[in-house]
Amino acid sequence: MPAGTLYRGREGMWSWVAHRVTGVLIFFFLFVHVLDTALVRVSPETYDETVAIYKTPVVNLMEYGLVAAVLFHALNGLRLVAVDFWSKGPRYQKQMLWTVMGIWGVLMIGAFYPILQHTLHSLSGS
Amino acid sequence: MSTETANAPSEGGGSTGTTRYSVDNPAPLMTPPRARTARTPKSTRTNFELYGWLFMRLSGIVLVVLVIGHLLIQLVLDGGVSKISFAFVAGRWASPFWQIWDLMMLWLAMLHGMNGMRTIINDYAERDGTRMWLKMLLYTATAFTVLLGTLVIFTFDPNIR
Numbered sequence A: 001m002p003a004g005t006l007y008r009g010r011e012g013m014w015s016w017v018a019h020r021v022t023g024v025l026i027f028f029f030l031f032v033h034v035l036d037t038a039l040v041r042v043s044p045e046t047y048d049e050t051v052a053i054y055k056t057p058v059v060n061l062m063e064y065g066l067v068a069a070v071l072f073h074a075l076n077g078l079r080l081v082a083v084d085f086w087s088k089g090p091r092y093q094k095q096m097l098w099t100v101m102g103i104w105g106v107l108m109i110g111a112f113y114p115i116l117q118h119t120l121h122s123l124s125g126s
Numbered sequence B: 001m002s003t004e005t006a007n008a009p010s011e012g013g014g015s016t017g018t019t020r021y022s023v024d025n026p027a028p029l030m031t032p033p034r035a036r037t038a039r040t041p042k043s044t045r046t047n048f049e050l051y052g053w054l055f056m057r058l059s060g061i062v063l064v065v066l067v068i069g070h071l072l073i074q075l076v077l078d079g080g081v082s083k084i085s086f087a088f089v090a091g092r093w094a095s096p097f098w099q100i101w102d103l104m105m106l107w108l109a110m111l112h113g114m115n116g117m118r119t120i121i122n123d124y125a126e127r128d129g130t131r132m133w134l135k136m137l138l139y140t141a142t143a144f145t146v147l148l149g150t151l152v153i154f155t156f157d158p159n160i161r
């Protein structure tokens, strides 16, 4: 185990781990995403053929996962800002984490159908 | 400064909660975590890490709007991913508003992500050489991606064919 990677456990450490993992995932996705978007400079056909991959069921599900990662990273990032800049932030960090998870859960339920409707429709043949 | 602990009370004082430290029995002296010692590297002379820390928070706040707005438009509203095509991109980049939106999102997200990855490399890559090469790779990939994306936004041609 590299030095300094173990912290005190519990909410504070796990939210930090999740923030780090989601940050790395989003960064790698962004790299790929700029490359695929750059195909608009090649030809409309090349771009549309590549975007078709984004419309397959497996990749569509990965988009839902990407949204899950981004939403967590964004909401928890705002919590970090509150912990650092709000005088009572550190005292309420735990409550704020559960607020983040609550908002995250509601948004994920709300996003389920809109994001996956493409796959749901294609699988049900309509 | 020393980390001498020889003066700690020996009669199990810690667990009873009563402090037995006194003038004759002073509490142990510990080196403060950030104290400068002979082993501390020489000062870097700038506040680079402070500005990096601040940038992560400020860019993060702006990115909440840019990124969540982007995901809403591309993946949630109006049929989700079904509608995305060359024509859809052309429609959006016809407006300078969305061009600037995407440009800011590209630059802020890449710089924010790059600085975050730099922190992570510094945390886990313990050998100087490994750290240096990983960061070179990171900076090269970031510069390439930012420049490619910027070029694509500015040179987009809806009538390419």
Ligand code: HEM
Pocket: A016, A019, A020, A022, A023, A024, A026, A027, A030, A070, A073, A074, A075, A076, A077, A078, A080, A081, B053, B056, B057, B059, B060, B061, B063, B064, B067, B068, B109, B110, B112, B113, B114, B115, B116, B117, B119, B120
């Ligand atoms: C959506 C809004 C976002 C917010 C509010 C946000 C917030 C933050 C904050 C405050 C930090 C600093 C953590 C620290 O200093 O300890 C951070 C770290 C990080 N962010 Fe973001 N971020 C956002 C988007 C992104 C995006 C789009 C990416 C990827 C391109 C990203 C990648 C990272 C990485 C890799 C780290 C480093 C994690 C670590 O050191 O553990 N973030 N984020």
